[in-house]
Amino acid sequence: MSSRLAPVRRRVRVARGILLGGGIVVFGAAMALARAQFPGHHKHGVTNLSPPSSFVDVVRHNQLEAGILAPAEAPPGIGSAPS
Amino acid sequence: MSRAVFRSMGCEVVVDGASSAGLAETRALFERYDAAFSRFRPGSELVRLNTAGGGAMSPLFREVLETALWASGQTDGLVDPAVGAAVVAAGYDRDFALGLDSDEPAGTAAARGSLWRLGPVLRLAPGVQLDLNGVVKALAVDRAAELLDGDGLVSAGGDLATRGAVDVALSGGDAVRVNGGLATSGTTRRRWSRAGEPQHHLIDPRTGRPSGTPWSEVTVCGATCLAADVAAKAALLLGSDGPAWLERRGLPGRFVGAEIVTTAAWAGALQAASCI
Numbered sequence: 001m002s003s004r005l006a007p008v009r010r011r012v013r014v015a016r017g018i019l020l021g022g023g024i025v026v027f028g029a030a031m032a033l034a035r036a037q038f039p040g041h042h043k044h045g046v047t048n049l050s051p052p053s054s055f056v057d058v059v060r061h062n063q064l065e066a067g068i069l070a071p072a073e074a075p076p077g078i079g080s081a082p083s
Numbered sequence: 084m085s086r087a088v089f090r091s092m093g094c095e096v097v098v099d100g101a102s103s104a105g106l107a108e109t110r111a112l113f114e115r116y117d118a119a120f121s122r123f124r125p126g127s128e129l130v131r132l133n134t135a136g137g138g139a140m141s142p143l144f145r146e147v148l149e150t151a152l153w154a155s156g157q158t159d160g161l162v163d164p165a166v167g168a169a170v171v172a173a174g175y176d177r178d179f180a181l182g183l184d185s186d187e188p189a190g191t192a193a194a195r196g197s198l199w200r201l202g203p204v205l206r207l208a209p210g211v212q213l214d215l216n217g218v219v220k221a222l223a224v225d226r227a228a229e230l231l232d233g234d235g236l237v238s239a240g241g242d243l244a245t246r247g248a249v250d251v252a253l254s255g256g257d258a259v260r261v262n263g264g265l266a267t268s269g270t271t272r273r274r275w276s277r278a279g280e281p282q283h284h285l286i287d288p289r290t291g292r293p294s295g296t297p298w299s300e301v302t303v304c305g306a307t308c309l310a311a312d313v314a315a316k317a318a319l320l321l322g323s324d325g326p327a328w329l330e331r332r333g334l335p336g337r338f339v340g341a342e343i344v345t346t347a348a349w350a351g352a353l354q355a356a357s358c359i
Contacts, residue, residue: 064157064314065306067263068248069335069352076252078097081241082269082300083220083312 092117092220092239093179098227100235100246109227109237116223119143120215122167123178133167133213137198137206145203150309151218158317160195166286167212168192173293174277175284183275183282195288216284221266221312228308237308242266244308253302254339259353264308268315269300269339287320296322297340304335304349 087098087106091113098109119141121127128144140148151164172190174183196211207213224244227237234247243251248262259265270283270293287294301319305311314334318325326344329336335349345353 063153064310064332064334066332066334066348067261067265067304067306067311069304069349070248070260070262071353072250072258072260074250076250076258077099078236078238078243078249079241079252080238080243080265080267080302081254082267082272083094083240083242 089113092121092223094220094240096227096240097238097243098231098235099237099249100231100233102232105230105232108230112227112230113223113239115143116147116219120147120219122170122214122216129213129215132205132207136209136211137204140200140203140205142203145200147215147219147222148200148205148213150222151213151215154218154309154313157313160288161317161320162217162313163195163288164213164215164217165196165198165211166217166288167214168196168210169286169288169291170214170284171212172291173282173284173286174275175273175282179273179275185275185277188278189280189282189292191291193291195291217316218309218313221264221307221309224308225264242308242312253337254300255343257337259304261304264305264311265302266305266308266312266315267300267302268312268319269298270294270296270319271299285316285319294320294322296320296325298322298325298338300339301325302337302339303329304352 085100087101089096089110096113098106101109118124119128122129124130128141132138132140148164154162155164169192172192174185174189177183193210197208198211199206220239221242224237224239224242228244228246231237231246236243236245236249242265244264245261248260250258251261251265252258268285270285273284275282283293285294286292296319298319301315303311303315303318305314314329314332314336318329318336318338321328326336326338326346329346333348334346335352336346337349338344
């Protein structure tokens with residue numbers, strides 16, 4: 001009797017393994033496809049909405065702005081002196 | 084145009100074009116800045132924070148300190164707020180009017196140091212003393228110029244901000260028309276002697292000693308008095324590299340030393356026949 005049951009049990013184990021493995025593969029594939037295709041999923045790393053650092057560096061590089069200078073047109077009413 | 088003259092921050096303040104209410108506001112503004120940032124008024128906020136190595140800062144102090152740190156960043160640390168201990172070590176330890184000459188030799192002190200800010204709380208590393216004079220006067224001039232009703236100017240000790248074009252006399256009989264800010268930094272004023280060795284107030288943070296610059300004065304025209312003053316100080320401290328430093332930034336500058344040197348922006352502006 002037991003000799004007749006052994007092959008049946010082996011087939012059952014194999015069938016369970018196939019079903020389990022197949023289920024894992026199908027689940028993984030479904031998740032990967034969902035991640036790649038579903039609009040609500042992040043497909044790439046998140047980036048800041050702030051300006052690129054290179055742009056910020058250029059803007060910050062020099063805020064010492066020049067004033068407007070021209071030849072004097074009248075006798076000066078004020079003088080600049082060392083401080 | 085009405086002109087008012089008063090003394091504050093150890094110098095003469097000239098205001099052209101202010102209404103009587105605006106003038107009162109300007110006086111109050113300078114008094115507020117002097118009360119907070121004087122190195123010689125015992126109750127000033129600067130003295131309190133330097134003595135205690137830090138503490139709670141008022142909004143005004145925070146704003147000016149942030150400006151000083153901005154200036155330090157713009158000048159690669161040449162115009163630095165942490166030079167207070169070095170200024171004192173050079174002998175500038177009391178009001179200039181009291182006389183600073185002494186037979187004692189000048190000391191040395193670090194002119195750079197750490198400070199930490201957490202919101203309104205400041206902490207200074209041991210030995211660090213703040214001196215915000217590198218920006219505070221120019222900042223007060225710019226704020227006061229904002230109070231003018233129309234065209235005019237505000238000048239404190241020769242550093243000025245204008246609204247509209249103003250003709251300004253320079254050393255050597257030269258004159259220029261300025262719209263914006265104009266500041267002159269020099270080693271000919273605020274000089275004293277320690278053990279026979281001449282000292283002045285412009286500390287080079289790289290050495291912790293009064294700068295050995297070849298320029299007796301540097302004048303810069305900036306969009307604001309603050310921009311002009313910070314650039315003039317940095318250019319003076321850089322010595323022979325000063326003109327190139329201004330050239331790279333396109334700033335009009337005039338250097339007085341053994342000879343007068345001007346940047347291309349300065350020379351170009353004076354050659355142009357255009358009006359402001």
